[in-house]
Every structure is written in structure tokens, then in C-alpha cells.
Amino acid sequence: METYDLLQCIDRVLDEFGSSAKQAVYLNLALRKGIPHEAMLENPEAFASTLQEVFDESSNVVKRAISREIKSTLGIDALLDPQYFEETIELACRGITGNVYTIR
Secondary structure, eight states, rough: OOOHHHHHHHHHHHHHHHHHHHHHHHHHHHHHOOGGGGGGGGGGHHEEEEEHHGGGHHHHHHHHHHHHHHHHHHOOOOOOOOOGHHHHHHHHHHHHHHHOOOOO
């Protein structure tokens, strides 16, 4: 598994909510937070807050869907509760770099 695969995992979920929603997420990250979408995994807090800004009350549904896709794709025990979304992203990134799958 590589970073590209994890980004594709997130892309697949965002595509389910429409291409304009996905574009809104990536534009918000880039223009408001100065983070290109390729680097969003390095700042899961900014990614989570962008999802909140774009999807508002539905952001938990999106976070849960992304966590579920990560769990399915990586085969790890991702935390499906949206309050642990940032930890799930960090966990997936550690899996990519070959570190142990643990939550701090």
C-alpha cells in the first residue's frame, strides 16, 4: 500500500458525494488552508475541519464512509466513529510507512 492508494481510497468516497463536493473539499484545502490534496494526509486535522466546512452536519457521514473505505482497503481496524477520524487517517498513514497499526 502506498500513499497514492490511500488518496484513491478517499477520492472514491468523495466521488460518491458528487464531483462538485470533492472539488469543494480539495479547493478549500488548497485555497483556505494552503494544503494541496496530495498532502492532506500529513494534516488530518485540517482535512477533518475542511470536511466539516464543506459538508456541515453531514460531515460525520462522510468521515464514517472514508473510515469504512480505509478499513476495507487497508484491512485494518479503523475506528468508524467520526470523533476518531484524525486517528484513523494517522493509523492508515503509519500502515503505509510500515509502522505498527496502533492508536496513540
